[in-house]
Amino acid sequence: MGNHPTIEDVARAARVSRQTVSNVLNTPERVRPVTRERVESAITKLGYRPHASARRLRTQKSSTIGIRLDPMSNGISGSVLDSFLHALTEQADQRGMRVLLYTAADPHAEMAQIRKLHDGADVDAFVLTSTFHGDPRTEYLIAGGVPFVTFGRPWGVDDMNDPQHLWVDVDGASGVREATEHLLARGAARVGFLGWPSPSGTGDDRRRGWQSAMAQAPGMDAATLAALTITASDSVTEAQSAVLRAHAAGARWDALVCASDSLALGARMAAASVGLAELPIVGFDNTPVAEAVGLSSVDQRLTEVAAGVLELLMGVSGKAIVPRELTPGESHRLITPRLVVRRGDTGVDLAGAP
Amino acid sequence: MGNHPTIEDVARAARVSRQTVSNVLNTPERVRPVTRERVESAITKLGYRPHASARRLRTQKSSTIGIRLDPMSNGISGSVLDSFLHALTEQADQRGMRVLLYTAADPHAEMAQIRKLHDGADVDAFVLTSTFHGDPRTEYLIAGGVPFVTFGRPWGVDDMNDPQHLWVDVDGASGVREATEHLLARGAARVGFLGWPSPSGTGDDRRRGWQSAMAQAPGMDAATLAALTITASDSVTEAQSAVLRAHAAGARWDALVCASDSLALGARMAAASVGLAELPIVGFDNTPVAEAVGLSSVDQRLTEVAAGVLELLMGVSGKAIVPRELTPGESHRLITPRLVVRRGDTGVDLAGAP
DNA sequence: ACTCATGATTTGAACGATCAAAAATTGATC
DNA sequence: GATCAATTTTTGATCGTTCAAATCATGAGT
Structure with a gap:
């Protein structure tokens, strides 16, 4: 299991070109059923997996969501983030996304981390938790044009319906x-x-x-x-x-x-x-x-919250993060909790x- | 802040070649102080950040550690993983590493996830938690030659000193x-x-x-x-x-x-x-x-545990995961907890x- | 059989970085 | 100032994938 086969190895084995293999993977409808099967069996036979970094370099998407792990698990409620993280990771996986963690001692350090991760093309979008009144992070992200969703509504009245600020919250x-x-x-x-x-x-x-x-x-x-x-x-x-x-x-x-x-x-x-x-x-x-x-x-109902976050970032059934124009009404989700x-x-x- | 500058942009601005910029970043001692400063100021001026995926494609390293988020926070002790994750993420960051999450319902599904993440070159190494007697995951990883460390010693007697199985545990x-x-x-x-x-x-x-x-x-x-x-x-x-x-x-x-x-x-x-x-x-x-x-x-003392995990994976002060030959005595860390x-x-x- | 549109497949280029080797510069020595 | 070694910088190739355009194959219509 040492050396991973590349798309070229598969192509050779299936007697087709690179691009055909790529098409089988990304746009199967473009390739004739007969060849598709041939390629598919070569893929499974060789145990081929696309190289994530190569794909990301080419497509300019990281398919990764960044989220901060809180400095200290805030007492008993620390596990809230835990469950949310789990739900988010699971549902992100189903949409072909990954979840990357980062830490930061304070909002300033967090903005530096965000910058680093975004500029380095490590993550496409961020999920912010523990937002507070006048949070500098949201402003920073909006200014930088970085896609993000906050778990927690903005309590400043003005921002509530700002279509640039996507948020999901629980109707306490x-x-x-x-x-x-x-x-x-x-x-x-x-x-x-x-x-x-x-x-x-x-x-x-x-x-x-x-x-x-x-x-x-x-x-x-x-x-x-x-x-x-x-x-x-x-x-x-x-x-x-x-x-x-x-x-x-x-x-x-x-x-x-x-x-x-x-x-x-x-x-x-x-x-x-x-x-x-x-x-x-x-x-x-x-x-x-x-x-x-x-x-x-x-x-x-953190599962619903996670679903809402992904829905806002990627659309109802999207597989990629596409910055879209949203009307004020579409830019947030309010989840009804249950007793x-x-x-x-x-x-x-x-x-x-x- | 839309389009990120590439290494070539920096090179042009500093009137040097790509490679010199690359050297400033990776092997600064190889470049003359005068030019180094010129390049460095160009870097900060343009706000350049290396493109993580491009680097990973070239170097064939993801600089990423994968860890599973447990299916359900195991009651009150769920937050143990939480604190450990935090410590791990923080220290990994200091060594230029990132932490990627994944989920899996059972060991079989987890092995599939591990395979996907490793073959896709998404992660270089794994940290396994909640290991149990006869855990199939460790065998699988050893067989596949995938670097990993378990948090929790292997309780099967034979494995305890197997230098292929790195582990960190708390001396309960x-x-x-x-x-x-x-x-x-x-x-x-x-x-x-x-x-x-x-x-x-x-x-x-x-x-x-x-x-x-x-x-x-x-x-x-x-x-x-x-x-x-x-x-x-x-x-x-x-x-x-x-x-x-x-x-x-x-x-x-x-x-x-x-x-x-x-x-x-x-x-x-x-x-x-x-x-x-x-x-x-x-x-x-x-x-x-x-x-x-x-x-x-x-x-x-999960901070010590996290430090131990990284030490086993990367050496005492290493910045990359290098599979090394370890003697049985070096292949684990037993952390002494405190009351x-x-x-x-x-x-x-x-x-x-x- | 010939043209033409349509569909399927292949080729060349590019993404942004690093490696290996070649070229240019520096500086010490005679 | 010429020579040679050591240092510094540049050039060409490459990592594995997808995009854009070009080529090839298929089949309907006259």
Whole structure:
């Protein structure tokens, strides 16, 4: 298996020319069925594979998508990127694309990396994650004419419908609304919300989902809603103490909806310690941790997100990245997440050993 | 920023030939300082970057390492691969290498992917994770003469010192021993071990670490050790019920050492529910979850693992993958993990709201 | 049988870089 | 200043593929 055969070896074996072999590979309809079969059998007989770099040099396409691996797996939710990466790689492969990783300590370093990878023709397009307000990377890519899609909508109002900025995002409000409505339907009246401090694009969006669901419930005024809200930064221990503090101050809930699984885990630990082990709690992200501890959670449907990313870059069934003119409406995808219910929304049954 | 300059453009601008530019890039010592500077300034002025595919075609090297993204993030420990990937990508970049992802549903599909990527000259070498006893992939790669390193030692005895099989692994026994000794030193006498069912290469190795530490302690006979051992498959709920079952059967511990963070989390939940919230528990992998809930854990030092992988593939400071003759002793690296102590080994301080 | 359109196949060139060998320059020595 | 070796630079060929144009084959229509 040492020396790989080239297209010329195949041509010789099939008694045709290079180009005919190339045609069998790229435009089979152009070659007569008889010769096609002859070439095909020569290909399999010799175990020929086109040399990717040679092809890329000639076609001026790398068929590769670049994506940054976050500096540090952001706690429990780090695995979100993990699942997304998996879905992206798998679907990219089906479209003849590859996924190349890179790292960067900060946005500036990342732009340098992007430049290096793009100028070196190593990647055709980028997928950006963890975008933030006023992200310099998007501007840089637009200015450089580099195709890209962000996972996460641009929170600056102006950019939302900019057809140059392709994005896919998860409709957090919808997910949280579904979770809240689910709890209300199951008899909970006072459904609390544990979220991140404002302003936070994603966080505020999720809070709005809870608000809109609660607005439907009878007897909900602004004051009651405010009393049902808790705020903590995205850490298990922060969430835990925030919930304990609110409880000590007299706050009471029939159930809790949280902006992340980290918050939800903290909430559950706090609840268990004040005798509320049965308090229904719903998280967000559907991380492995949520699954492991039996926590209900809103699943982001990262497979759909990955599909959306590729669709925006390559069209519905395209096999190559072609910069296209898109109307504002076509330039993004909003994925509706879905609630995953576990253990009937109860806390861990601590006595439930078999 | 549309059309990238080629090496010829630089040559023209610097009034030299292609090859001189190429030399400035690859063998600077061969070119006279005066001309070198002239070329270098032309390079920066034009913003020239070598075309990666052209270079790869000519040199017959892809400078790319392939690694499989696991089908499903294996629960809580999924992030292990995540951190490893990050470390690998970062260090590979420093050596002029790139990391390319691929997916595969099963070993057979993976071998097909490997073949495709290697024959297409897309990658020079592979890093294999999640190796298992009798793994067909390693045999396949050796037979095909494809350079590779596994993260995880081959558990078949014969292969351990096969100089064709490069591997890096974490000395699990050492890590668990350190954890156990730490607990013994802090006054715990009955340190239990919560591990996976035998046979399991990794699991048995970790158990041996606990055994060797306990053997030092006074009055430890086989029967006592057996009584301190609990077994559960790698899931939070399984661990939880196994610990509860053992406790109900009268087992008592001063502390627990676990083969994974999943087991440790289950153990902690079980302990808390029977009034042992303060039971010191140590996990393994130092996952984000362990950090989030304040669980002590054995850190695998994935940065060292990644460094070891590259060292085996490329030599101590090499910039290319060169298949070399290695003596059995040089063909692997065993990394010593280190214990990360959190919250003084106590359970979550459930009342500890600020 | 001859023309012509259509389809199938082949040939020459190019993509952008590096290698190997040839040519030009430099500098030390007598 | 001429000679020769060492250093520096240039030229021609090549990596494996696809594009564009040219050639060859096929078959219908008169």
